Amino acid sequence: MVNIKELVRENVVKLTPYSCARDEFKGKEGIFMDANENPYGALNRYPDPYQTELKKAVSEVKGIALENIFIGNGSDEIIDLCFRVFCRPGIDKILTFTPTYGMYEVSASVNDIEVIRIPLNSSFQINLQKVKPLLSDRNLKLTFICSPNNPTGNCMNYADIEHIISTFRGIVVIDEAYIDFSDKPSFLKMVEKYPNLIVMQTFSKALGLASVRVGMAFTNPQIIQYFNKVKPPYNISTINQRAALNKLSKTEKVKKQVRRIKMEKAILREKLSEMSLTDKVFPSDSNFLLVKVKNADLVYNSLVKMNIITRNRNQVIKDCIRITVGKPSENKLLVNALKTIKI
Ligand SMILES: *Cc1c(COP(=O)(O)O)cnc(C)c1O
DSSP: OOOHHHHSOHHHHHOOOOOOHHHHOOOSSSOOOSSOOOSSSSSOSOOOTTOHHHHHHHHHHHTOOGGGEEEESHHHHHHHHHHHHHOOTTTOEEEEEESOOTHHHHHHHHTTOEEEEEEOOTTSOOOHHHHGGGTTOTTEEEEEEESSOTTTOOOOOHHHHHHHHHHOSSEEEEEOTTGGGOSSOOSGGGGGTOTTEEEEEESSSTTOOGGGOOEEEEOOHHHHHHHHHHSOTTOSOHHHHHHHHHHHTTHHHHHHHHHHHHHHHHHHHHHHHTSTTEEEEOOOSSSEEEEEESOHHHHHHHHHHTTOOOEEOTTTSTTEEEEEOOOHHHHHHHHHHHHTOOO
16 A cells, blocks of 8 residues: 655655635635735735635536545646655656656756656557566656657557556656547546546646646545645636636537547548658547658748747657647648648
């Protein structure tokens, strides 16, 4: 059995969190003279530090208990909190499967944590044989699994992920930023079974609120309590809480949008596959396509000149560019632009 408290940094276990005015009095009605706010205006009050209304809505939509939900200022804040709660600077390590999302590495550097990188195999899957000997390292605190993975676009094998969760004595963070675009199952419900599991999702992709900066972590209440101790007290603004809440009341519209994007992805895949500059369009469980082309630098730069911005991943996966599925009109412009490129 994983002992969460033993994995947490000693200073975090011991620390007394900042106690804000809204921690002491939780009611909504009253004459508020406790937080030195300006009594005038519409946005004059500090936000709810625990985003209770938003969490209630998330709880309903996701079918997961309120006490299993943490809201962050984007997934990026949650990634950083994982480091600050569990990883001792200069001592501890994390495990990633590369190529993957860049923020794990950035947060590791900021927190002075060593990153162990295991390359994904040729089908962009986890090489379990290479993982197994590492999992018993006492200083290995976090394993990040991005599924669907950015930039490869595919989900990791379910059984491989579950094997890692059930054998690792540290924390497994599954980043499901793109899960709504995937037909494969989420690990969300598994947080009730595995105390060392953190599942992250976000409002930034399928929910269409990247500018709002709201990310979600689903995990056991003990880990959430440590996140709450370490996070800035008012990490989600009132405006952003409202925007996220409002979006959750429009689940049908979101589902329709996701279906449309998935259809457009299929069309775009067809079109790209037919082109002579395309070597391969990789399978995608997300809202983007990883495309291997004849010369990624040239394709990328030519597109930029035509005012179309894609992501050149040549440095990470030879001759690959990552293309986010756009509106139908945007996808057509992209395809037409690609047709003008001579290699
Ligand atoms: C886009 C993305 C996110 C979203 O991060 P936010 O901070 O919630 O906007 C998280 N993880 C991955 C892998 C992503 O590609």
